[in-house]
Amino acid sequence: MSLDPALLAILACPEDKGPLYYLDSEQVLFNPRLSRTYEIRDDIPVMLVEEATTVDDDEATRLNALIAERSIAPTFES
Template sequence: MKPDDPLLKILACPLDKGPLILLEPGDALYNPRLRRRYPIVDGIPQLLPSSGESVPDPEHRRLLGNAPADTGRSGP
């Protein structure tokens, strides 16, 4: 998945229904509000609640530091 993929505009976290951030190199989607990372397998986002993994504080800070500035969506 690439940052300009139109699918990113409609994908949402299955838990809080908010926007997700595409992590570089495009192998996961991230919800910084809940600190949950969802994998992308063979180009398909795995957005079941059970597919997400919790991210600890140091990893959360690292991910936000590496996240693209413009996700293409406005968030809460």
């Protein structure tokens, strides 16, 4: 199940307040500026900084490639 577009339009990173990328296949929201993912559990984004996962350079590159390949738009335009 995918997240509601109205919800996606208002989601921002709780740390830097910037847009995120919703990777449905990964069930995460990704912040490429901080190389951080926010897990989606039971269709609910977990937007707590202390529960976020900082990904290594290889994983960040892979997620950025998915965003480019699938032309995924950010949650909002900054």
